[in-house]
Amino acid sequence: MKSHKEKAVGGKLTGLIGLGEQVTWQARHLGLSFKMTNKITAMKNPFYFVDEMLNGPFKILHHQHHFTFTGGYTEMTDIFTFKSPMGLIGRIVDFLFLKSYLHKLLAVRNQAIKSVAEQL
Template identity: 55%
Template structure:
């Protein structure tokens, strides 16, 4: 079993980050390099507890399908998905969110086991663990950029509204 731990600090509120991490459409944008598409189960919007999603993508030169299910969720603090069908022998991804001041710390704990016994373990050590880490980092970067741009946009709109209200004598 291999485990990847990642912490991403995001300048945004916990609810926004939590929702972006569950957003099927945003996930598809983050995986454009592999052409990942949701093809069954929840195929757009925010995935919820008990729901499944089946993905189709090209990883390592092979088109694959992969089905996951959300097995636990406590909004906006965590959710966990597990693989039901796919190329791994097993896979569990915990998404944990903590508010710290004006930032949210998003933690990924991604556990997986490669198939094919000792050959799978060797492949995992040489290549797959780094491949999966890079995959998660790219996804997290898009979540971070989207959340922080949304935060800036909200602040700008608040400032514009305040100026407008002052100019119209509403303040």
């Protein structure tokens, strides 16, 4: 996600990440720079894995990645749960624009993953 200056700056920096491992990301979204550390909390290769935020801008971030194989293709389904901090103000921000922003961000990221995977 070069457009968001996103890069891994701590934890697992190369190769495939595994159960119990962490990675810290640095990025810029909505005009704000931040770091976020996520940990792989569940994994069953090659069917799914879950990453959860340990430290970062959200009160809660839980991201499930499910993979199904049909007709010679792999389909990935994301289940993305988040909650902003700051109580009522955070809920308003989530409703007004953050949910839509994150949905679009995941779609762009998944398209990039698809493009790379199809070249392998």
